């Protein structure tokens with residue numbers, strides 16, 4: 001695609017993913033598209049300006065954020081109809097995924113304009129792919145509700161769904177959210193926490209929510225940064241069980257209570273004691 005080739009034709013809207021931390025994650029196609037389009041719609045033009053200048057791309061940008069995207073949508077459609085090619089980017093990751101762009105893509109699709117993805121980084125997918133939780137089915141729930149009671153209900157519904165939930169959370173609300181999760185589903189509830197993905201201080205924590213609360217309280221610095229929280233679906237806590245651990249638990253159970261047997265097996269195989277116990281209980285309840 002070159003600017004010359006696109007004159008007198010209907011333009012294309014490119015939904016371009018940008019890195020979520022590590023700039024090496026940008027794709028060659030994303031760089032080519034950003035360099036060749038006529039205009040770039042950016043969530044924050046200053047932020048995107050830095051990315052463009054890092055890659056030595058000179059481009060015209062304009063702001064497209066939650067507060068103006070409905071008004072801008074028709075303007076973008078007009079430009080596409082005039083033959084202009086436009087890229088839409090957000091501050092990080094895949095646009096529209098808890099980011100602006102929905103109103104624009106919706107109006108473009110309804111009007112028959114061409115919309116095409118230039119895929120790349122997305123924190124939700126990066127996090128779940130390394131979570132150790134089932135990935136055959138999962139749901140992305142965006143950010144948690146602002147109020148405590150609504151949040152508890154949110155966690156209960158997420159868990160009841162029976163599939164892995166991926167949740168975005170902000171640094172200032174993470175502790176309140178984890179306390180609500182613990183209140184709603186019990187302090188032994190298994191969770192996976194992913195922080196600062198693709199960045200220097202990337203951290204994963206997998207275990208009972210009460211241990212995660214301690215982990216984050218011990219060093220409050222750990223609460224800072226960009227976070228994804230993941231929750232296994234009810235009855236899917238089996239990720240903590242290995243076939244060998246299960247066999248050992250069955251042997252030990254003849255001589256000791258289940259909880260103790262899980263403790264011994266967890267110690268032997270280097271697994272999380274509480275997560276293993278909870279997973280065995282959930283498995284037996286199924």
Ligand code: SAM
Nearest residue numbers: 020093094097098122123168169196197226227
């Ligand atoms: N569109 C983005 C995407 O594709 O992931 C998400 C944008 S949303 C406004 C920002 C939230 O995404 C953050 O609060 C955090 O929950 C998550 N996030 C973004 N970058 C992240 C990273 N490097 N590590 C962990 N979570 C991240």
